[in-house]
Amino acid sequence: MDRENVQRRADLVARAARSFEIMFGEAPAIFAYAPGRVNLIGEHTDYNDGFVLPCAIDYGTVVAIGPAASDQLCAVASDYGDDRDAFDPNAIFVSQKTEWKNHVRGIAASLAARTGMIQGANLAIAGNVPQGAGLSSSASMGVALAKALVEHQQITGLSATDLALIAQQSENAYVGTACGIMDQLVSAKAEAGAALLIDCRTLDTMPVYMPEDLIMLVIHSGIERQLADSPFNQRRAECEQAAKYYDVPTLRHLTEDRLIADRGELDDVVFRRAQHVVTEIARTEIAANILSNGDIAKLSELMRQSHLSLRDDFEVTMPAIDDLVAMIGKHLGSRGGVRMTGGGFGGCVVALVPKDQVQPVMDPVTANYDPPDGRPVRIFQCLPSSGARII
Numbered sequence: 290m291d292r293e294n295v296q297r298r299a300d301l302v303a304r305a306a307r308s309f310e311i312m313f314g315e316a317p318a319i320f321a322y323a324p325g326r327v328n329l330i331g332e333h334t335d336y337n338d339g340f341v342l343p344c345a346i347d348y349g350t351v352v353a354i355g356p357a358a359s360d361q362l363c364a365v366a367s368d369y370g371d372d373r374d375a376f377d378p379n380a381i382f383v384s385q386k387t388e389w390k391n392h393v394r395g396i397a398a399s400l401a402a403r404t405g406m407i408q409g410a411n412l413a414i415a416g417n418v419p420q421g422a423g424l425s426s427s428a429s430m431g432v433a434l435a436k437a438l439v440e441h442q443q444i445t446g447l448s449a450t451d452l453a454l455i456a457q458q459s460e461n462a463y464v465g466t467a468c469g470i471m472d473q474l475v476s477a478k479a480e481a482g483a484a485l486l487i488d489c490r491t492l493d494t495m496p497v498y499m500p501e502d503l504i505m506l507v508i509h510s511g512i513e514r515q516l517a518d519s520p521f522n523q524r525r526a527e528c529e530q531a532a533k534y535y536d537v538p539t540l541r542h543l544t545e546d547r548l549i550a551d552r553g554e555l556d557d558v559v560f561r562r563a564q565h566v567v568t569e570i571a572r573t574e575i576a577a578n579i580l581s582n583g584d585i586a587k588l589s590e591l592m593r594q595s596h597l598s599l600r601d602d603f604e605v606t607m608p609a610i611d612d613l614v615a616m617i618g619k620h621l622g623s624r625g626g627v628r629m630t631g632g633g634f635g636g637c638v639v640a641l642v643p644k645d646q647v648q649p650v651m652d653p654v655t656a657n658y659d660p661p662d663g664r665p666v667r668i669f670q671c672l673p674s675s676g677a678r679i680i
């Protein structure tokens with residue numbers, strides 16, 4: 290069942306249609322939509338070939354598309370004052386200063402590389418995924434663009450996974466973000482009312498239906514993620530170091546028993562990084578099994594352990610975020626779960642909260658949490674939503 294905020298999406302469609310009509314003087318032929326996401330559990334496991342359990346949310350991007358009079362691809366961005374771009378979609382990619390333009394050009398280039406020539410089109414983009422909140426606004430835009438172009442040009446034979454790979458290729462090769470596949474895959478493939486268990490080694494997915502009573506709260510700590518490239522890359526390097534030490538291709542292949550038994554002289558820091566990844570992969574598989582059964586108490590405990598492991602072993606949380614998680618956890622007890630989400634070093638907390646506890650959770654956060662950077666705390670209420678579609 291689709292539990293989305295219907296009005297919010299209708300506003301988005303209206304905004305995309307308006308920009309399209311102003312720019313191109315006619316109504317679009319098709320609207321494509323793709324959602325943002327929040328990761329419920331499975332942190333720093335994707336690049337170790339492990340499991341992740343993200344959930345598409347009811348914030349996303351609409352792309353309105355229609356035929357063009359020329360071979361050019363003409364795009365207008367409703368969120369950037371109807372800024373526009375026009376280019377030959379079959380020419381070599383030329384990087385632009387404005388990031389949204391690189392997304393459009395990158396998707397066109399990735400799609401052309403995959404399917405051959407693509408035709409000109411007019412399109413308008415409107416999104417409502419909060420930016421800089423770790424909710425994957427970029428993946429939502431990339432997948433919506435790919436979906437719109439594929440549908441409009443009647444390109445056949447591409448699965449939802451192919452759309453995700455095209456959007457990931459665009460990020461990696463053209464936008465310049467070395468992201469994994471999690472964000473694009475859940476945006477392309479999620480099912481309504483469900484999180485998506487992704488096996489990052491095989492790209493197999495399984496929808497995990499969420500209890501109807503649960504709301505996802507995403508709380509931005511107010512700490513903008515530091516330009517965290519170096520600690521993030523350092524974590525990746527430590528994981529590779531651990532895999533090499535244990536002589537496995539990736540940490541996915543390491544069991545908890547071997548982690549301990551063959552520890553030998555392994556450096557303590559590298560050991561703890563590996564311990565986080567190995568235990569987090571196990572927690573994510575268990576979480577997927579119990580979430581659909583509605584065993585919230587057990588889920589609560591797994592999310593608690595995930596946060597502690599990210600704090601103590603992987604060392605990517607920050608004191609203010611630990612405090613925020615503790616404050617919410619104390620109130621929720623075993624009625625819901627809470628942990629940091631995303632790469633860490635700032636950013637967001639995710640909480641799974643029964644409907645009747647949403648306000649009681651939000652009120653003390655608003656009243657008592659003091660963001661260290663002085664920015665106001667932002668709270669988003671999200672519902673599990675379906676992936677890319679034509680609307």
Ligand code: NG1
Pocket residue numbers: 331332333334335336423424466467468469470471630631632633
């Ligand atoms: P966030 O912080 O949500 O962008 C980052 C990585 C993910 C994953 C998580 C940690 C990018 C773009 N995303 O997510 O692939 O590794 O950290 O689980 O690098």
